[in-house]
Amino acid sequence: MKAIQIYSRCVITYCLESGLINLYIQSGELRTPEETLAEIKKQIELAKESGGTEKIKKFVASSGICDSLSTSIINHLLELGKQL
Numbered sequence: 001m002k003a004i005q006i007y008s009r010c011v012i013t014y015c016l017e018s019g020l021i022n023l024y025i026q027s028g029e030l031r032t033p034e035e036t037l038a039e040i041k042k043q044i045e046l047a048k049e050s051g052g053t054e055k056i057k058k059f060v061a062s063s064g065i066c067d068s069l070s071t072s073i074i075n076h077l078l079e080l081g082k083q084l
Helices: 033-047 052-063 068-083
Strands: 002-007 010-014 021-025
Touching: 033 052, 033 068, 052 068
Parallel strands: none
Antiparallel strands: 002 010, 010 021
């Protein structure tokens, strides 16, 4: 049996001989609205930095927070940064 860790809370195990595949997702602690807001603000700050696109991708993957309302703002900031 082999294991692959995709994200910090997701592990896939598989066995080549039997073809058995298991997906294990570990739930984390619930965030408060204030903590979620702080994470979204960090994403907006990262969008203003050099190399923001990759930084945001890594941050979203590690935090698990992807807010649909702030995504358009972040994308706009990234596009402005590419024009500078």
